[in-house]
Amino acid sequence: MATLGIHKDFLMEFARLEKPVQKRVREVFDKFQEHRHAGLHLEKIEKARDPRIRTIRITQFMRGVVLAPESGDSFLLLKVMPHDDAIAWAVKHRATVNSATQGIELRNDVALERATAGVRALDPTDSGPLFARVSDKDLTRLGIDTDLLPLVRHLSDETHLDALHKILPEQQYDVLAGLAAGMEPEDVWREVVLVQLEQVSPHVSQQVTVVPGSDQSVRPVAEDDLSAAMARSQGRIALVSGPAEFMEILARPFEAWRVFLHPSQRKVAYRPSYKGPARVIGGPGTGKTVVALHRALHLAQQLPADAPDESILLTTFTRDLATDLRGSLELLIPDDQLRAKVRVGNVDALANQIVREDHGAPLSIVTRQKEISARWDAIAQRLGIDFTDVFLDQEWRHVVLAQNLRSPEAYLKASRSGRGTALGPLKRAQVWRAVEAFTQELRRTGEWTFLQVCAEAARLLEEGGDERPYRHVVIDEAQDLHPAQWRLLRALVVPGPDDLFIAGDTHQRIYGNKVSLRSLGISVTGRSTRLRINYRTSQEILAWSTALLTGERIDDMDGGDESLTGYRSAFHGAPPQTSGADSKSDELGGLVEQIQEWNRVGVSPHEMGVAVRYIQLGKDVAYALERAGVPATVLGGTPGTGDGVRIGTMHRMKGLEFRCMAVVGVNDGVLPMHSAVTAEDVDPQQHQADLLGELSLLFVACTRAREALRVSWHGRPSPFLGTVVTAVDNRDRVKRPGPR
Incomplete structure (x- = not known):
């Protein structure tokens, strides 16, 4: 059976083809699995930079691009494109082996030659060369082709590097992007190069040894090591083991690529x-x-x-x-x-x-926060203590349950780090009386909270022995x-x-x-x-969203601080769009127009998401879309059309992703939502923590987008947008381009 590799570009372009064309692609390339590839009429391209890059007819208007050596039984599916685009791409590109990783790279030689000539004509900047601190020795050790060093040396800022993203070999762009982000050469070696070297499959006979500083020039992919080079390119190339796997990948290309690994x-x-x-x-x-x-x-x-x-x-x-x-x-x-x-x-x-299972009966769980708060309030009034229901509930969750405190003595000695209101011994005794009253009331009614159930489950396991x-x-x-x-x-x-x-x-x-x-x-x-590399969201959307968190201190769950330094996207796209309106109906009207525009440029409704802070606004969005003839589905609510625009709360959007994303209702008073933020006079530290939680919620919603992001509001915008929106009335200059 032939060794068949699928390049990720092929897979993503296949996902956007019309269904009849996809069917024809399956029929054509399935022949590779049956040793009938010799009759596939792989056509050579005149004046091609790489004679082994061929095209194959899919339909009258579409062609596939394949790396097909003259001999051997290994093939790499590179692209599927309209006829003229496929020919133009095949003429300009060449397949080579990266000098550091020994994996396959695709070089746009024509564009690289033009770029080298172009950067030499640029005026130097005050900041000097972008990679002045990195030696040629380190660049070549990291896999930068020696013939590209003049181009690299003439780059003066990151915008020049970003402009080369689509024409530089992908592995080499990752190296340069890491260096430009401030990483040291050894860090780039460890995080970009070494991880690729360590993926060499056990069956690959040629082991890679790179001598630091060695001057390795561009080497074409030899016919007898194409299979090994593909194996070294995991994360960019998927090797197909048989017809069933090939068809499974093509049946769900977007989903399949999500479980591939860099x-x-x-x-x-x-x-x-x-x-x-x-x-x-x-x-x-x-x-x-x-x-x-x-x-x-x-x-x-x-x-x-x-x-x-x-x-x-x-x-x-x-x-x-x-x-x-x-x-x-x-x-x-x-x-x-x-x-x-x-x-x-x-x-x-x-x-x-x-x-x-331990109790032998179903558990009654109290889930409504309003009911829990009402109980705390009633207990505080009954005991005559001067604490709000919000404070008592948070003290119970963030101190008592968090530290598994089971006695007043333990609570008296416990750390209350992160709680903004100091409590002396008398006040702590009052809080503990309230905690005991609350838990006794739950036991009397046979009710639990989720956190109590978790604590009880942990106790049962710990007391159950080593099993x-x-x-x-x-x-x-x-x-x-x-x-x-x-x-x-x-x-x-x-x-x-x-x-x-x-x-x-x-x-x-x-x-x-x-x-x-x-x-x-x-x-x-x-x-x-x-x-450090974001594979979902464009650099433009990533930078805009990350700016929301500028200046915020984020812990790392292990006693230190977390940072987004060096965090970058693997691709570029259109900048996010912001839009304000005078009323909710005007905002929803603009949203409908944007959804329709995305649909006109080829984005299916189910590839679009709309995030809202509260579910009623989501239902209003669904109603507006359906009135305009656009199918919509409210996640977690009443099911709509299965292929509709996905609408959900910002919490529900966690873990999902969409080609195009709209975040709606980012108004003052909604983000942050007043009911979700502890009053500053109750607990100033918790107040700040709650604000950060609301800000993180907006950050999560915005980073669900892959290609296009639109953030809108009506009335006054959220104060969270102050760092990324320069004026409330910028809606007059907003345009609504489709995704790239």
């Missing part, structure tokens, strides 16, 4: 073993969830043959996120028997099951978990190698739960990896 991600996911808890962190779109999914697959593959089903737990914060994880796992692990080794579920549901339910636990969206939930997760698995694998980003913390992993006996020292 080398920096693969290094984390497929490390043979960690000696203890391990963690992966990174901003939105860096692939943390994908890494967690692949880690679950790797652990399942390493289980002994007699391991029972559900030996591994893949868990997250909410039921909706668990549902999304389950769907992705089905795509990643089509084998039912192997997938059965992994249980997917949210933490609260698991805790409920453990306690319910634990799982061999490995993989945790996604870790930043939103409460300490009581963390104690449960710690109790689910025996401490040891590969016990806990944690993925999260504290910039996306939207539920206000802060935790120190170290204080809970979860040490990730020496086993923590940061991902």
Whole structure:
């Protein structure tokens, strides 16, 4: 059988083709799997820079582009494009081997020659050359082609580098982008180059050794090592093992690409073993969830043959996120028997099951915050203590439950770090009386809160001896978990190698739960990896969204601060658009126009998302769209048309992504939402924490976008937009371009 590789550009372009053309692509390239590729009429291109790049007819108007050596049995599917575009692309490009990673690269030689001539004509800037601090020796060691050094040396700022993004070999652009972001050459070697080298498959006979500073020139891909070079290009090229896998990938190309891994991600996911808890962190779109999914697959593959089903737990914060994880796992692990080794579920549901089985009866859970607040208020009045319901509830959750305090003596000695109102011994005694009254009332009525259930489940497991339910636990969206939930997760698995694998980003913390992993006996020292490249969101959207958090201090869940330094996107696109309106109806009218425009330029309704702060506004959006003939689906609400625009609260949008994203109703008084923010006179520190949670919620919503983002409001805009919107009435100059 021929060795067949699929380049990611091919896959993404295939996803946007019309259905009849997709069917024809499947028919044509399926022949590769049956050794009938010799009759596929791979056509040579006149005056091509690389004679091995051929085209193949798909339809009268569409052609595929293939790297096809004269001999050998390895092929690489590169592009699928309209006829003239395919010919033009094939003429200009050449396939080479990166001097550092030995993986395949595609060079646009014509564009690179023009760019070299163009930058030499640029006037020098006051800041000097962009890479003045990096030697030629380091550049070549990192895989920069020697013939590109003159081009690199003439770049004076990052905008010049960004302009070359589409024509530079992708691996080399990643190297230069890392250096331009301030990373040292050794950091780039470790995070960009070395991770690629470590992905060389065991069956590849040629091992790569790069001598630091060696002068390695551009080398074409040899006919006899194309298969090995493709194997070294994981994250950019997918190797297809058979007809079934080929058809599965083409059946769901967008979804399939989401579970492919960049080398920096693969290094984390497929490390043979960690000696203890391990963690992966990174901003939105860096692939943390994908890494967690692949880690679950790797652990399942390493289980002994007699391991029972559900030996591994893949868990997250909410039921909706668990549902999304389950769907992705089905795509990643089509084998039912192997997938059965992994249980997917949210933490609260698991805790409920453990306690319910111990008690032998269903649990009555109090879920409405209004009901909980009313109970605290009634208790405060009955006891005659001068504390608000909000303060008492937060003290109970953030101090008592967070530290698992079970006596007034323990509470008297407990740290209240992060709580802004100081409490002396007398005040603490009053608070403890209220806590006891609250918990006694719940016991009397046979009711629980979710956090109480988690605490009880952890106690049952800890007192149950050495037997634990799982061999490995993989945790996604870790930043939103409460300490009581963390104690449960710690109790689910025996401490040891590969016990806990944690993925999260504290910039996306939207539920206000802060935790120190170290204080809970979860040490990730020496086993923590940061991902820096965003594969979902364009650089323009990323920069705009990141500016929302400028100046905010974000903890890293381990006693330090988290930073987005060096965080960057893998691609460019249109800048975000902002739009204000005088009324809600005017804002919704502008939204409908934008949705219709995105649809006219080829974006399907289900590829668009609309985020709102509260569900009623989402229903209003759905009504406006449906009146205009646009199908809409409110997530978590009454189901609409399955292929409609996805509308959901900002909380519900967590973990999702869309080609085009609209964030609606970003008004003063809505973001931040008054009811979600503790009054400053009640607890100034909690007030600031709540404001940061609301700001992070907006950040999460905006970073769901892949290609286009529109943020709108009516009346006065949210104060959060002050750093990114220069004037309220900029709506008069806003244009609404489609995605790139």
